[in-house]
Amino acid sequence: xxxxxxxIEKPKSKFMLMTIxxxxxxxxxxxxxxxxxxxxxxxxxxxxLGEKIIIQLPSGKSVFTYENxxxxxxxxxxxxxxxxxxxxxxxxxxYEEWE
Numbered sequence: 791x792x793x794x795x796x797x798i799e800k801p802k803s804k805f806m807l808m809t810i811x812x813x814x815x816x817x818x819x820x821x822x823x824x825x826x827x828x829x830x831x832x833x834x835x836x837x838x839l840g841e842k843i844i845i846q847l848p849s850g851k852s853v854f855t856y857e858n859x860x861x862x863x864x865x866x867x868x869x870x871x872x873x874x875x876x877x878x879x880x881x882x883x884x885y886e887e888w889e
Contacts, residue, residue, distance in 0.1 A: 842888055845869075845881040853878060854888050 840857030845867070847853065853869065853876075860883070861868045867883075869876040 841885060844884045844886050844888060845878050846884060847878065847881045853881070857885075 839859065843855060843857050843860065845853040845855065845860070855869055859869055859871055860878070861870050865879075867878040867881055869878055
């Protein structure tokens with residue numbers, strides 16, 4: 791090697807190698823993060839709603855619901871759902887399968 795070759799700057803291969811290594815770590819970390827997020831599942835507990843029933847109202851209309859959502863209080867018939875309550879007084883309950 792001559793004296794002039796000693797003073798010529800060599801390409802920075804360490805910088806390129808460090809960049810590739812850091813990008814590799816970032817890619818592996820990102821992939822593991824999204825994979826771990828896909829493993830987490832939260833399921834609501836299953837509610838036992840009872841048999842399927844049809845309530846025939848005096849007006850001729852029908853209400854399709856489940857047995858455990860219908861409550862009798864003080865001689866009145868109420869549908870108590872998750873967000874609302876309906877007065878079904880005067881309706882007759884028919885135990886039938888519906889789809």
